[in-house]
Amino acid sequence: MRAYNFSAGPATLPEPVLRQAAEEMLDWRGLGASVVEVSHRGAEFVAMAAEVEADLRTLLAVPDDYAMLFTAGGATTLQALLPLNLASPGQAACYALTGHWGKTAVKQAKPYVSVHVSADGEADGYRDIPPPSEWTLAPGAAYLHLTANETIHGVEFRDMEPVFARLSRADAAGVPLVADFSSSVASEPVDVSRYGAIYGGAQKNLGPVGISFLAIRRDLLEREGQPRADIFDLRSHAAKESMLNTPPTWNWYLLGLTVKWMLAEGGTAEFARRNARKAALLYDAIDGSGGFYRNEVAHAVRSRMNVPFFLRDEALDKAFLAESKAEGMIGLKGHRALGGMRASIYNAMPEAGVQALAGFMRDFARRHG
Amino acid sequence: MRAYNFSAGPATLPEPVLRQAAEEMLDWRGLGASVVEVSHRGAEFVAMAAEVEADLRTLLAVPDDYAMLFTAGGATTLQALLPLNLASPGQAACYALTGHWGKTAVKQAKPYVSVHVSADGEADGYRDIPPPSEWTLAPGAAYLHLTANETIHGVEFRDMEPVFARLSRADAAGVPLVADFSSSVASEPVDVSRYGAIYGGAQKNLGPVGISFLAIRRDLLEREGQPRADIFDLRSHAAKESMLNTPPTWNWYLLGLTVKWMLAEGGTAEFARRNARKAALLYDAIDGSGGFYRNEVAHAVRSRMNVPFFLRDEALDKAFLAESKAEGMIGLKGHRALGGMRASIYNAMPEAGVQALAGFMRDFARRHG
Numbered sequence: 001m002r003a004y005n006f007s008a009g010p011a012t013l014p015e016p017v018l019r020q021a022a023e024e025m026l027d028w029r030g031l032g033a034s035v036v037e038v039s040h041r042g043a044e045f046v047a048m049a050a051e052v053e054a055d056l057r058t059l060l061a062v063p064d065d066y067a068m069l070f071t072a073g074g075a076t077t078l079q080a081l082l083p084l085n086l087a088s089p090g091q092a093a094c095y096a097l098t099g100h101w102g103k104t105a106v107k108q109a110k111p112y113v114s115v116h117v118s119a120d121g122e123a124d125g126y127r128d129i130p131p132p133s134e135w136t137l138a139p140g141a142a143y144l145h146l147t148a149n150e151t152i153h154g155v156e157f158r159d160m161e162p163v164f165a166r167l168s169r170a171d172a173a174g175v176p177l178v179a180d181f182s183s184s185v186a187s188e189p190v191d192v193s194r195y196g197a198i199y200g201g202a203q204k205n206l207g208p209v210g211i212s213f214l215a216i217r218r219d220l221l222e223r224e225g226q227p228r229a230d231i232f233d234l235r236s237h238a239a240k241e242s243m244l245n246t247p248p249t250w251n252w253y254l255l256g257l258t259v260k261w262m263l264a265e266g267g268t269a270e271f272a273r274r275n276a277r278k279a280a281l282l283y284d285a286i287d288g289s290g291g292f293y294r295n296e297v298a299h300a301v302r303s304r305m306n307v308p309f310f311l312r313d314e315a316l317d318k319a320f321l322a323e324s325k326a327e328g329m330i331g332l333k334g335h336r337a338l339g340g341m342r343a344s345i346y347n348a349m350p351e352a353g354v355q356a357l358a359g360f361m362r363d364f365a366r367r368h369g
Numbered sequence: 370m371r372a373y374n375f376s377a378g379p380a381t382l383p384e385p386v387l388r389q390a391a392e393e394m395l396d397w398r399g400l401g402a403s404v405v406e407v408s409h410r411g412a413e414f415v416a417m418a419a420e421v422e423a424d425l426r427t428l429l430a431v432p433d434d435y436a437m438l439f440t441a442g443g444a445t446t447l448q449a450l451l452p453l454n455l456a457s458p459g460q461a462a463c464y465a466l467t468g469h470w471g472k473t474a475v476k477q478a479k480p481y482v483s484v485h486v487s488a489d490g491e492a493d494g495y496r497d498i499p500p501p502s503e504w505t506l507a508p509g510a511a512y513l514h515l516t517a518n519e520t521i522h523g524v525e526f527r528d529m530e531p532v533f534a535r536l537s538r539a540d541a542a543g544v545p546l547v548a549d550f551s552s553s554v555a556s557e558p559v560d561v562s563r564y565g566a567i568y569g570g571a572q573k574n575l576g577p578v579g580i581s582f583l584a585i586r587r588d589l590l591e592r593e594g595q596p597r598a599d600i601f602d603l604r605s606h607a608a609k610e611s612m613l614n615t616p617p618t619w620n621w622y623l624l625g626l627t628v629k630w631m632l633a634e635g636g637t638a639e640f641a642r643r644n645a646r647k648a649a650l651l652y653d654a655i656d657g658s659g660g661f662y663r664n665e666v667a668h669a670v671r672s673r674m675n676v677p678f679f680l681r682d683e684a685l686d687k688a689f690l691a692e693s694k695a696e697g698m699i700g701l702k703g704h705r706a707l708g709g710m711r712a713s714i715y716n717a718m719p720e721a722g723v724q725a726l727a728g729f730m731r732d733f734a735r736r737h738g
Contacts, residue, residue: 003401007408010618015395018403022394025387032372032697034387036577036623039376039700072442072579076614080598108598203615208405210441210579210617229449229477245445246572248579248617249379254405328401331408 004353007331008151008306008344009183009204012353017207017257036250040243049243052256056206059186059259059267062215063193069214069234070242070252074201075101075182078212079108082178082197085225085234087113087142094118094141094175098157098301099126099150100337101180109145112226118144126153128298132162142223143176143196149184149303151204152335154295154342156184156303164194176220184305185213186262187347188272196220204305205262205347207255210248262347271347278345278354279304285358292365310340316368317341324360329353373722376700377520377675377713378552378573381722386576386626405619409612418612421625425575428555428628428636431584432562438583438603439611439621443570444470444551447581448477451547451566454594454603456482456511463487463510463544467526467670468495468519469706470549478514481595487513495522497667501531511592512545512565518553518672520573521704523664523711525553525672533563545589553674554582555631556716557641565589573674574631574716576624579617631716640716647714647723648673654727661734679709685737686710693729698722 005012028035029044038045053068062068071078087093093113095106097120106115116138119130137144144167149156157163167177176196183204192198197216203209214234221235230236230244237244262271283302286293286309295302295309311317320341324332334340345354374381397404398413407414422437431437440447456462462482464475466489475484485507488499506513513536518525526532536546545565552573561567566585572578583603590604599605599613606613631640652671655662655678664671664678680686689710693701703709714723 001401002395005402005406007402007406007411010406010408010615012402012406018394022391025391025394026371026384032370032699033374033376033381037374037376037379037381039379040578041705042376042700072446073617074441074614076600077441080600108600111596111598201615208617208619209409209615210620227480229480231445231449231477245443246379246570246578248442248577248620250577250619250623251579251617254619330401331411336410 001328003328003330004349004356005331006329006343006345006349006357008335008342009201010209011204011344011346012348013207013258014261014348017254017261020257021254035253040246040249045249048256049247049252052252052259055256055259055263056213059263060215061189061192065218066192066215067218067221067238069216069237070247071212071214071237072210072248073212074209075180075199075212076104076108078199078214079105079180080112081232081234082145082199083109083112083142084228084232086178086220086223087226088224089226090114092116092138092141094137094144096135096144096146097121098129098147098155099153101150101152101182102145102147105145105147105180113142114138116141121155125296126150126155127296129155129157129301132166135166137171137175139171141175143178144172145178145180147180149181149305151183151306151344152308152337154297154303154306154308155301156305158301160194176217186268186271187275187305189268202251202255204344207258208251211251211255258348274351275304275345275347278349278351279307281354281358282307282343282345285361289361289365290369292369293361305346306342306344308334308338308340308342314340319368320364323364324357327356327360329357329360370697373698373718373725374700375698375712375714375718375726377704377711378570379578380573380713380715381717382576382627383630383717386623386630389626390623404622409615409618414618417625418610418616418621421621421628424625424628424632425582428632429584430558430561434587435561435584436587436590436607438585438606439616440581440583440606441579441617442581443578444549444568444581445473445477447568447583448474448549449481450601450603451514451568452478452481452511453597453601455547455589455592456595457593458595459483461485461507461510463506463513465504465513465515466490467498467516467524468522470519470521470551471514471516474514474516474549482511483507485510490524494665495519495524496665498524498526498670501535504535506540506544508540510544512547513541514547514549516549518550518674520552520675520713521677521706523666523672523675523677524670525674527670529563545586555637555640556644556674558637571620571624573713576627577620580620580624627717643720644673644714644716647718647720648676650723650727651676651712651714654730658730658734661738662730674715675711675713677703677707677709677711683709688737689733692733693726696725696729698726698729
């Protein structure tokens, strides 16, 4: 019996994807072996890998002058590799902080660059995004980094135009925008050409943890960067088409199945519609609860992917988690940094799951309000 | 229909492991979700992760004063992290080269340390191991690195005593031995206490690619190392029990199933016996072919895991690969660096598979000799 899994990542995956993975576990494409057992240099895997890259390029509408890389591990590793590759030692790099993950990015970058914090919503508890028109830039910055959607704080850039406008001012000339899209990639159409690079871990919208994606404008890869091992050199990964060393093959495969599922369902335009409906359902249940539930994020930047909320009476938290679990809904416990609840409603979460949660929330409030 | 898969890694896995993974793909431990979908912070995954660590410690007999880490990605990443963490900038580090992967380790280390090549078998085509008594050490070296088994060249340290003896000399005082065990871990009992660290990718004997292991003496983690991102700091990984960031959960799970299978089969002592029989079968087929097949490695250092061999008439290579594939044996093509054939016969390769291959080789030689 499948539960509705609201986990923030690793997160729910499309059931047809898991069914196919189970069916092919002992014999993939008639080879007599699982995809996790065959050589990444073999014709079958190489063909599959190229197909996955092409499919992800299609899904995300990645322009041809961008390299599309897959890397082992998570976004945190890329948060170290980006300054190592895009900035010279000690060069300035700008970070706009709108939640926990932006701070993690800064932590990884600090040994390599002079971090300039362009904006920081921490004083406000990351409940809103400081106006981009007021963001400051450091002279000669290697890039400006932001987090498209903050998974823990539930804060998302819903309108990127003010950011692009800020970057069109004279002091930002030539400063590329680098964005962590870990928890919102493929949730709606994005104009990748406005970014120098977008990246993220796969474990929310794209598939399993253990593999990350990076779409990066090729001219940025020509930067000298700083001394680093070959395995940390994005140029080397690009030259070897993400097979500089043995890649996480099964993760790549499952990512591929997930991307194919999204394309078959209608792509990012269709998921944008579904995600808007799902988010509205949940925020309506919260806002219409007469204060029994509350979400503290400014409405204009509320995340469509991660909905943190609090019960007015936190003594009811345990009952909320136990009763929702008994009704087949799991993964609702909030991140330890915030407490309360969090419902993550990525592309693979069906609308029926969100309807079930909203219905449960109304019922729970009626019984305990 | 399962083939006998002689791929060098990714490699064949135990069929019961794959069956269990398939069966649990939609519902793991009654959670209503796959292990790849649930939070790595959830009680179920945390318990499983701890169990895997304990099982691997048991399998490898890792002493208590060693940290046991799992890292995302492959051994190449650890080949960069080890100098970053164990050596100060520009400090000497020694490398004994017995094949391709030792050279890769040097490549990753060069930006961080002053590499001293203690021995290099390249002039001899890596067909033998230079006598450890003649290895040179650099004064003040951070460590001595070697590759326990060279996957491509099929060269394995079959007797470590001369290496330990070399390290007991005065000029090696305090120099820990660091060994890449990617392709021979768990293939026989190893006295881990003689090493400062052993490490490797999982994708040969331990499970799927995308996760690596590192058993390291805890006092070595106290070394200052050099400036690095937190995600590259092994102390941080140790402090968070390999969950500094989201780990490759499914890979960790499959590694765990594979380790449990090895323990149930009798552990490293039993696999040492099986691997000795399997290797003898294959080398006998080669040596007894009257020159139709040849393996060029010195007998005393022939690998029990990877058996590269050449046909006298390389014009027959294609027929050998096609006919063996038709009989259900795959992954026999040699590495492009050497050409010819290579049979990898890791723990999960059943003796019946090696018997089938040896039989096929005799038959092929009879028909084409």
